[in-house]
Amino acid sequence: MRATPQEQFQQLLQTLRAALRDGEQFTLGFSAEQSQFIRFNHAKVRQAGVVSQASAQLRLVDNGRQAEQQFTLCGDAELDQQRLHDALKQLRQTLPLLAVDPYLSLDDSAWQSHSLQQQALPDPAEVLALVEREAAELDLVGIYAAGPICRGFASSFGAFGWHEAVSFNFDWSLFHANGEAVKANYAGQSWDAAAFVERLRLAREQLAYLGLPGVLLKPGSYRAYLAPAAMDEIAGMLCWGGFSAQALATGNSALQRLYSGDAQLSPLVSISEQVSGSLSPAFSDEGSQRQDLQLIAEGRGLQRLVSARSAAEFKLAANGADSYESPCALSLAPGELATADILQRLGTGLYISNLWYLNYSDLPAARMTGLTRFATFWVKNGEIQGPVSTMRFDDTLYNLLGQQLEALTAERELILSTSTYGQRQTGSSHLPGALVKAMTLTL
Amino acid sequence: MFDSSALLRQRFAALRSTAEVFSLRHVKQSYQGLAVRRNVAQPPFFNQDEGAMLTVRINGVEAYAATADLSQSGLQRALEQAEALARQIARHSLLDLSTQAVPSERHDHVSPNFIQPLPNLADCLGLLAAESASVPTDNRLVDWQASLGISEVEQTYLNSAGAELRHAQRFLFPGMGVTASDGQDSQSRSLGRDNFGQQGGFEIIERCGLIGAATQVADQALQLLLAPNTPSGKRDLLLMPDQMMLQIHESIGHPLEMDRILGDERNYAGTSFVKASDFGQLQYGSNLLNVTFDPTIAEELASYSHDDDGTAASKQFLIRQGRLLRPLGGALSQFRSGLDGVANSRACSWNRAPIDRMANLNIEPGEQSLAQLIGGIEQGILMRTNRSWSIDDARNKFQFGCEWGQLIEDGQLKGVVKNPNYRGISAQFWRDLSAVGDRSTFEVLGTPNCGKGEPNQVVRVGHASPACVFSQIDVFGGDA
Numbered sequence: 072m073r074a075t076p077q078e079q080f081q082q083l084l085q086t087l088r089a090a091l092r093d094g095e096q097f098t099l100g101f102s103a104e105q106s107q108f109i110r111f112n113h114a115k116v117r118q119a120g121v122v123s124q125a126s127a128q129l130r131l132v133d134n135g136r137q138a139e140q141q142f143t144l145c146g147d148a149e150l151d152q153q154r155l156h157d158a159l160k161q162l163r164q165t166l167p168l169l170a171v172d173p174y175l176s177l178d179d180s181a182w183q184s185h186s187l188q189q190q191a192l193p194d195p196a197e198v199l200a201l202v203e204r205e206a207a208e209l210d211l212v213g214i215y216a217a218g219p220i221c222r223g224f225a226s227s228f229g230a231f232g233w234h235e236a237v238s239f240n241f242d243w244s245l246f247h248a249n250g251e252a253v254k255a256n257y258a259g260q261s262w263d264a265a266a267f268v269e270r271l272r273l274a275r276e277q278l279a280y281l282g283l284p285g286v287l288l289k290p291g292s293y294r295a296y297l298a299p300a301a302m303d304e305i306a307g308m309l310c311w312g313g314f315s316a317q318a319l320a321t322g323n324s325a326l327q328r329l330y331s332g333d334a335q336l337s338p339l340v341s342i343s344e345q346v347s348g349s350l351s352p353a354f355s356d357e358g359s360q361r362q363d364l365q366l367i368a369e370g371r372g373l374q375r376l377v378s379a380r381s382a383a384e385f386k387l388a389a390n391g392a393d394s395y396e397s398p399c400a401l402s403l404a405p406g407e408l409a410t411a412d413i414l415q416r417l418g419t420g421l422y423i424s425n426l427w428y429l430n431y432s433d434l435p436a437a438r439m440t441g442l443t444r445f446a447t448f449w450v451k452n453g454e455i456q457g458p459v460s461t462m463r464f465d466d467t468l469y470n471l472l473g474q475q476l477e478a479l480t481a482e483r484e485l486i487l488s489t490s491t492y493g494q495r496q497t498g499s500s501h502l503p504g505a506l507v508k509a510m511t512l513t514l
Numbered sequence: 515m516f517d518s519s520a521l522l523r524q525r526f527a528a529l530r531s532t533a534e535v536f537s538l539r540h541v542k543q544s545y546q547g548l549a550v551r552r553n554v555a556q557p558p559f560f561n562q563d564e565g566a567m568l569t570v571r572i573n574g575v576e577a578y579a580a581t582a583d584l585s586q587s588g589l590q591r592a593l594e595q596a597e598a599l600a601r602q603i604a605r606h607s608l609l610d611l612s613t614q615a616v617p618s619e620r621h622d623h624v625s626p627n628f629i630q631p632l633p634n635l636a637d638c639l640g641l642l643a644a645e646s647a648s649v650p651t652d653n654r655l656v657d658w659q660a661s662l663g664i665s666e667v668e669q670t671y672l673n674s675a676g677a678e679l680r681h682a683q684r685f686l687f688p689g690m691g692v693t694a695s696d697g698q699d700s701q702s703r704s705l706g707r708d709n710f711g712q713q714g715g716f717e718i719i720e721r722c723g724l725i726g727a728a729t730q731v732a733d734q735a736l737q738l739l740l741a742p743n744t745p746s747g748k749r750d751l752l753l754m755p756d757q758m759m760l761q762i763h764e765s766i767g768h769p770l771e772m773d774r775i776l777g778d779e780r781n782y783a784g785t786s787f788v789k790a791s792d793f794g795q796l797q798y799g800s801n802l803l804n805v806t807f808d809p810t811i812a813e814e815l816a817s818y819s820h821d822d823d824g825t826a827a828s829k830q831f832l833i834r835q836g837r838l839l840r841p842l843g844g845a846l847s848q849f850r851s852g853l854d855g856v857a858n859s860r861a862c863s864w865n866r867a868p869i870d871r872m873a874n875l876n877i878e879p880g881e882q883s884l885a886q887l888i889g890g891i892e893q894g895i896l897m898r899t900n901r902s903w904s905i906d907d908a909r910n911k912f913q914f915g916c917e918w919g920q921l922i923e924d925g926q927l928k929g930v931v932k933n934p935n936y937r938g939i940s941a942q943f944w945r946d947l948s949a950v951g952d953r954s955t956f957e958v959l960g961t962p963n964c965g966k967g968e969p970n971q972v973v974r975v976g977h978a979s980p981a982c983v984f985s986q987i988d989v990f991g992g993d994a
Contacts, residue, residue: 108969112778115608120578121595122865122969124565130557140560145582154562165558168636173554195599199606213781214968242968244781252780321657322693322700333698427784430904432915432935433992435699440913442906444784461906463913463937467993491969514911514937 073146076103076125076221077233083127083144084225086152090159091227092133096177098358100128101223103144104495106216107195111243114202114211119195124494125221127155128356131162135171138162176379176389178359181229186353188236190261192217198241201264205271206245209278213243220495222352232360234352236260236497241267242489244445245274251281251458254300254425254445258487260350277424277446283457286449288512290462294420295510296413296450297471299484299502304426305471306342306401306500308439314344314366315396316381325437325468330372334437334469337476341404342367344376346391349400350487351497354391361391366398370473402501406479415453416478416506422448422455426464437468440513463514471507480504515628515682518542519670525586526672529593533570533600535616536593537673539822540566540584541864548635549661550642558635565864568592572600574612580865614849617824618675625683626812627715638662641725645690648728654739655732656695660724661707663687663962671824679820685974686718687711687962690727694735701738701932702901703731703917709756709900711960711974712813721813734918737930743991744919744931750894750948751936751987752887755957757916759977760900762875763964765940766798766805767975769909770832771966772843772851773870783966784907787941788838790851796838799944804878805833807842807856814976815960816873820857823868827857832875836944844870862971869967874960874976880950887949887983894922895989897934905940913937933992943984951980 074082080101087099103125110118125144130137140158144151198215217239224232240258255274257267297305309325318324328334346353346361354360357379364374376392377385393399408416421443429441442463449456467473480503488498518540526538545561565582568589577600579592633641645660664686671679689707693700705727712718719725753761769786773779776790788796809817809827820826825845832840843851844859847870860871888896902915919934920927938946960976 106969109603110778110968112608112776112780116603116606117608117778118576118867118869119599119603120567120580120867121599122580123592124580124582124865126563138558138560140562142562143564143582145564145584146588147583147585158560158562161560165560165635168634168639169555169558172557196602199603203606212777216969242781246777246780250785254781322695323657323702327700328698331697427907428904430902430913430915432902432913433933436993438993440902440904442904442911444907461908461911463904463906463911465913492965492972495969514913514939 080223096132096227098130098226103221105218109215136166136169138165174383176383179228184232184353210246215241232354247281253277286457292509296417297505301426302502314376316375316377336370338369344398345402351399355393359391405503408478408480440465465513466511475508478506535571540670543667546664550646551659570596574610575607616675620678622680623819625713630715645728649732657693661689688722688724692732692735694739703735738932741930741932744934746990748986750891751984752896754898755979758979759959767872770842771870772841772847787908787910798838799836800947803836814874815974816976821859823859825857866971872975876978879953879956879980889925891922896920936989946984948985949983955981
């Protein structure tokens with residue numbers, strides 16, 4: 072009988088502890104998944120497969136020096152233990168070649184964390200039958216990704232964390248014959264066919280609006296509503312070093328003027344890293360317990376994400392951030408705008424469902440550019456007039472979420488990461504929509 | 515090299531399958547990442563990864579299973595998983611591949627200087643530390659880093675038709691970056707990093723120019739901090755190769771990917787403003803535009819003999835004298851579309867299936883020296899080194915930004931400007947190509963970070979280009 076992922080991790084840990092020499096310290100990370108991937112195009116299966124993968128990440132510390140090795144695990148206990156010994160050997164050969172690391176900082180607490188969420192997923196045949204029944208006449212394109220994900224962490228100081236969750240993420244678009252499209256997603260840990268059908272119905276409703284005659288806009292300044300999925304793209308840009316202690320200390324953060332007090336956002340804006348209750352592991356890749364943090368409070372920069380290394384380098388207190396100091400569960404506090412009132416409050420302007428491909432045109436000024444994508448509508452006097460083809464915006468965060476921010480919605484969406492680079496990601500964001508008085512379109 | 519071959523061959527031969535065709539793609543790769551930041555060596559990072567993807571075709575329907583368990587039973591189990599899945603999806607499958615040809619070639623491809631030993635880790639760190647230490651002392655220089663990534667990949671493709679295709683490749687990614695800040699504004703200048711990588715040995719570090727570069731990179735970061743913003747308006751735009759690569763990548767490479775045109779990527783990476791009917795018809799750019807898929811430049815990142823589906827790779831013109839000729843479509847896309855394509859079906863590793871990707875996508879050199887290119891511009895701007903990229907999902911409306919700008923007036927290079935950005939529309943932009951640099955301006959570059967696909971994949975792509983001039987482009991600066 073094959074070992075479970077947790078048994079596999081514990082066997083490795085046992086081997087590592089037995090092999091450790093006096094003076095050596097370690098951290099051992101573990102990551103595994105069994106994934107079912109089904110790609111759709113034209114509501115048919117374009118590509119399907121299963122992926123079984125596991126890896127360990129060993130950091131060896133000795134005499135003030137450290138190095139890391141990641142290695143793939145094959146599931147054969149003897150072979151995996153040999154790979155662990157090989158990694159240990161390489162790291163032991165490496166450490167003497169290094170200078171003492173002045174920023175080496177280890178969390179020496181013996182924390183314990185255990186999270187196990189094991190709901191059953193549907194058989195892929197059930198998902199396929201549902202798509203066939205409910206979407207056969209639609210031009211549906213996207214991916215269904217599902218299966219268990221495991222993350223583990225242990226240290227020579229006695230810390231031990233285990234996170235195991237079964238989840239699914241069905242991310243799809245419906246295309247109108249005119250090329251316009253609406254995006255939808257159904258993700259979580261407990262599959263409910265009725266909930267999927269309801270999401271599909273809502274997307275289908277929006278699709279009808281996409282058939283209206285298109286509206287051509289010229290570059291200029293427009294009143295706009297940004298739906299939570301569009302806000303997620305903006306939030307994603309801020310996660311790209313915005314809150315990082317290292318980036319803030321070295322001129323590489325888009326929020327450096329906010330955190331220096333030279334600029335501020337609207338008092339409506341309060342952003343936190345809300346790890347508790349999220350789908351992310353309760354521990355960081357560095358082996359610290361994550362913390363809930365208030366990053367922006369009523370428009371002013373407050374806490375930043377501080378890894379152990381940054382703490383040592385910039386003389387700050389570490390607060391459980393990952394080594395790359397990016398939020399894993401970003402939460403923007405809700406406002407008071409009722410969902411039912413969005414079109415009426417927008418009046419005349421753009422209803423933007425999604426944004427796409429954002430990047431900075433001037434990073435220190437938090438000026439970013441990007442494009443509308445999926446179901447962007449022109450609204451006049453609270454009525455949808457028709458879809459707007461792709462438009463580019465170029466504006467600063469201090470405008471969009473600063474002086475031009477009029478309201479945030481009272482309802483928020485929990486958006487689970489669809490990213491599958493290397494492995495299925497566990498990040499999420501919890502965001503309201505935003506009504507802005509003016510947004511600059513340039514192309 | 516190819517130490518696993520005999521065992522893989524033996525285990526593949528022992529697999530039992532009811533599929534009409536099945537294949538195994540084994541990938542073994544290692545990575546070593548070194549960096550010295552602000553004169554402190556960062557913890558070295560190593561990676562060892564190995565696994566295989568088994569793909570089956572049953573009644574014209576394909577499915578895959580990927581596993582790191584390379585034992586006989588592990589491979590057999592994965593094969594059977596793929597078979598079960600192929601049967602499960604049969605009724606829902608978009609494609610019937612019953613008549614698609616199956617490769618049967620046998621060939622080995624090895625990177626140049628693959629077996630040449632590289633300097634040891636201590637020497638590499640010493641080199642990076644020396645560069646880091648060469649950054650001058652100046653309070654405004656707040657961050658700098660010298661780095662070197664080394665990746666070795668061995669891949670073996672075997673199939674039931676008798677194909678055996680092996681690749682052994684080594685990739686180096688040297689880089690240097692410096693950030694200058696005055697507390698309000700910050701400006702960065704870099705060499706290499708995401709804009710440079712090649713196949714081969716230590717000669718790549720010399721070709722990159724990393725050794726001895728720190729002083730100049732730091733000086734340029736400081737120059738940018740003091741420079742005025744790029745003025746707004748229409749100007750002739752001279753793009754150097756380390757921005758041309760991004761321009762080629764986003765507004766020629768992605769729109770020509772056949773799987774986008776066929777709709778596979780519409781939910782994620784996007785579609786294309788190019789239609790299947792445009793091939794052979796569309797005037798994509800001016801007569802000066804010659805674009806090739808070229809796997810024959812040995813040091814370029816995506817030079818290979820066969821792609822990951824086993825199709826033999828050869829140099830092909832995608833665009834000749836501005837006319838669009840063929841897409842970036844591998845064997846499957848060619849089968850689906852009926853168009854001639856190239857060997858660009860690629861996967862990032864053993865755990866992802868091949869899809870249409872860019873590989874080496876180059877612009878052929880023209881006839882003008884850099885001095886002639888500059889001399890031919892009355893009012894213009896030179897931009898180099900990409901730092902920002904954004905383009906719509908049909909790969910048409912773009913806005914790109916560079917680290918370094920220099921105005922050109924009356925045929926002469928003038929002052930440095932910061933935050934050089936420009937925007938345009940792909941369908942028009944290449945028709946504004948007015949001059950192409952000669953071989954003396956031609957550089958072989960590439961990036962390790964091209965993302966696409968569901969599930970997501972990042973692959974290495976090569977771009978070689980001369981410097982090029984575009985007429986009357988909308989340029990602008992930043993807010994600072």
